[in-house]
Amino acid sequence: MAIQERRIIYKHVDEPGYTADIDCYLRNGGYEVLKKALQAKPEDLCKEVFDSGLTGRGGAGFPTGMKWKFLDRKSGKPIYLVCNADESEPGTFKDRQIIYQDPHQLIEGMAISAYAIQAKQAFIYIRGEFINGARILETAIEEARAKGFIGEDICGSGYSCDIVVHRGAGAYICGEETGLIESLEGKRGYPRIKPPYFPAVLGLYQCPTIVNNVETLSQVKHIIEMGGTEFAKIGVKGDTGTHIFGVSGHVQRPGYYEIEAGSATFGELLYDLCGGPLPGRKFKALIPGGSSTKILRFGERFTGKHPNTGEPFDWGVEDIPLDAISLRACGTFLGTGGSIVMDDSTDMMEVIANLMAFYGHESCGQCTPCREGSLWLNKMTTRMTCGHARPEDVDLMKNIADQIEGRTICAHGEAVAWPVQSHYNKFKDEYLDKIAHQGDGRGRYNPNGYPLI
Numbered sequence: 001m002a003i004q005e006r007r008i009i010y011k012h013v014d015e016p017g018y019t020a021d022i023d024c025y026l027r028n029g030g031y032e033v034l035k036k037a038l039q040a041k042p043e044d045l046c047k048e049v050f051d052s053g054l055t056g057r058g059g060a061g062f063p064t065g066m067k068w069k070f071l072d073r074k075s076g077k078p079i080y081l082v083c084n085a086d087e088s089e090p091g092t093f094k095d096r097q098i099i100y101q102d103p104h105q106l107i108e109g110m111a112i113s114a115y116a117i118q119a120k121q122a123f124i125y126i127r128g129e130f131i132n133g134a135r136i137l138e139t140a141i142e143e144a145r146a147k148g149f150i151g152e153d154i155c156g157s158g159y160s161c162d163i164v165v166h167r168g169a170g171a172y173i174c175g176e177e178t179g180l181i182e183s184l185e186g187k188r189g190y191p192r193i194k195p196p197y198f199p200a201v202l203g204l205y206q207c208p209t210i211v212n213n214v215e216t217l218s219q220v221k222h223i224i225e226m227g228g229t230e231f232a233k234i235g236v237k238g239d240t241g242t243h244i245f246g247v248s249g250h251v252q253r254p255g256y257y258e259i260e261a262g263s264a265t266f267g268e269l270l271y272d273l274c275g276g277p278l279p280g281r282k283f284k285a286l287i288p289g290g291s292s293t294k295i296l297r298f299g300e301r302f303t304g305k306h307p308n309t310g311e312p313f314d315w316g317v318e319d320i321p322l323d324a325i326s327l328r329a330c331g332t333f334l335g336t337g338g339s340i341v342m343d344d345s346t347d348m349m350e351v352i353a354n355l356m357a358f359y360g361h362e363s364c365g366q367c368t369p370c371r372e373g374s375l376w377l378n379k380m381t382t383r384m385t386c387g388h389a390r391p392e393d394v395d396l397m398k399n400i401a402d403q404i405e406g407r408t409i410c411a412h413g414e415a416v417a418w419p420v421q422s423h424y425n426k427f428k429d430e431y432l433d434k435i436a437h438q439g440d441g442r443g444r445y446n447p448n449g450y451p452l453i
Contacts, residue, residue, distance in 0.1 A: 002272040003264040006234075008242050009218050010258045013101045020136055022143035025104035031149050033225045037112045038157040045116035049220060051228030053240035058084055058175075058213035059290060059335045060411075061324055064220075068117055068210060070200035077207040081119040082184065083110055084213040085126040085133070086168055086175040090291035090358055092338030094244040094256055095214035099126070099133045103140040107163065109217040111150055112224055114161045117210055122163045125180050128170040137165050172362035176410045177211040179364065190366045191410035215244060235261030237308045239324040243334065247274050249341035250281060259322055267318025270341065281343040285426075286317055288327055289335025291355055292415035294422035296320075302330040332422070348427040349434055352419060353381035359416045367408040373400050374416045384431075387438040394431045398424040 012018045012028065022030070037045055050065025071079060083106070087095045098106055106124075114122050126134050141163050145151045152160045171189050173179045178192035181204050196202065203209025219241060223231045232240045239261045246256045252275030259269065266286065270276065277283050283298045302315045307325055320326055324334040342351065360378030365371040380397055383389060401420035404413045423431075 003259070003268040005258050005273070006242055006260045006263070007258045008222050009098065009105070009215060009244060010256070012105075013097050013256075018101070020101060020103050020140065022104055022140065022147060025102075026147075030104050031108055031144075031147075033221050034108050034111050034149060035155055037115060037224050038155055038159060042116050042118055045112065045224060048228035049116065049223055052223040052231040053228075053235075053238070054216065054219055054223060054231070055239065055324065056212060057215035057219070057243070057336070059089065059292075059333075061334065064212060064216055067200060067212075070198060071117055071210065072201040072208045073118075075208065078121065078205075079117055079119045080204045080207060080209040081110065081114045081117060081122040082177075082180065082204065082209060082211045083122065083124040083217055084175065084177065084180055084211055085124050085130070085137075086180060087130075087214070087336075088127055088170075088172045088175055089336055089338060090355070091246065091248055091287060091340040092290045092336040093246045093248075094337060096130065096133055097256060098214050098218055099130070100136060103136050104144065105218050105221060106137075106214055107140055107144050107150065109219070109221040110163060111144075111154065111161065113210070113212070113217055113220050115154075115159055116220075119210070120161050122161060123184060123204075124163060124165045125174070125184055126165060126167055127174075128167045130167075134165055134167050141165065171364070172358075173364040173410070173412060176412065179410065180211065181209065188364075190364055191412075193409050235263075236321075236323050236325060239334075243322065243337050245269060245322065245337045245339050247339045247341060249339075250278050250283075250343035250346070251341050252276055252278060254341075262321045262323035262326065264322050265318060266320050266322060266339075269322060269339075270318070274341075277343050281345060283317075283341065284344045284346055285342040285348065285351075287338075287340040287342075287419075289333050290338040291340065291358070292411075292418060293335045294332040294418050295426060296330070296332060297426040300426065304329055347385075347434070348423060348430050349381070350385050352423050353378075353385045355419050356381045356416075359412070359419075363412060363416070367413065369404045369407040370413045370416060373404040373413075376400055377416065377420060384435070389435045389438065391432060391435055394424065394428055394435070 046068050054064045055061045056064055110122055151162055168174045168183055174183045174189040176191050179189040183189040199209040199211055235241050242258050242260050244256055244258045248254050257273050286296045296317045298317050305312050320330055327334045356378045360374040363370045363374045401417040405417035
């Protein structure tokens, strides 16, 4: 039996006749959970989120309820809630579907979350290029404010909280929560050192701040609706709920699919839902969770004991369950769920050059290893695709990546290093073969290849 999606967050996405306006949302039961939540104690709502086991859907996968627990409530400073809508990791396109097609789900989730942590002001930080997304959100906020779901005295409860949309300038580093906070304060988006600047203690304007992404805050509504314990029954131990997989690249039906964590494998996702490889092609590689996650090669085997069950496993890429725990056991990450698929027509040297061009451009320049290393990797991989590589460049590329990992303030360093390291481990022979054939033209860039992302 082919796998089935379990749409919770995406229940109304692509639904015929469903629109982004508040009247449609109300006809489908919208804001009823907010009314229920306002009758509960804020600490009880926080406990429901903690009990749900929800992990952040922005990429890092940190437990949401635990992050909320870290809030400094004794300082007496204002508490802020920030929604991270700066979705810009290559291969990741899930949050914008919520913003474009079901914005009130996000606003209701934010209103509930703000009440739970007792924030009186919330922000949606959206990537500058998402002009239409920002307009849709501003319209939705006005509609919600007019109906009394945000603003003063929400639903007559005595609780007040407003939401403001803030457009960024289009920098990838502003998707990192402390870089986002700096940008929101009107400064250059330099990430902060953690510790001591954990946003839950010293965040926006040096006040306690919670930063969660669009999908995470949307999930909160459903956790309160069904109860944290019931929500925790969805998925697997350590990774509850559903995940949205945005599949791009060389499959017949690219798109977004919402699947209960651990209920299916990558093989079922790629063959049953995505229709398999393009005609006459075979799958070659997969980046599972956004471009920064470590690449997987079809044909390799992953062995070990599963962290949840203790049972030994021996999987190919097709056998890996779609949950964060299983992917970590295979040496990579679920990340944002943005899965980039490559078939046997793909030149892996061009792939890494593509990624390094992005990460080199997007380094904020604050840390020397990232600033210098990412630009060197960009130059090297660009040169390699132009047919001017030396065999020793392959090891040199890996060495530069090793000098970046773990030596930067934020995870952008790992985002640069991990793709290079994993490519080196799995496609070194292909790199060397291409370099050896530069003279006969095989080692040069192929402009007629399939578009990847």
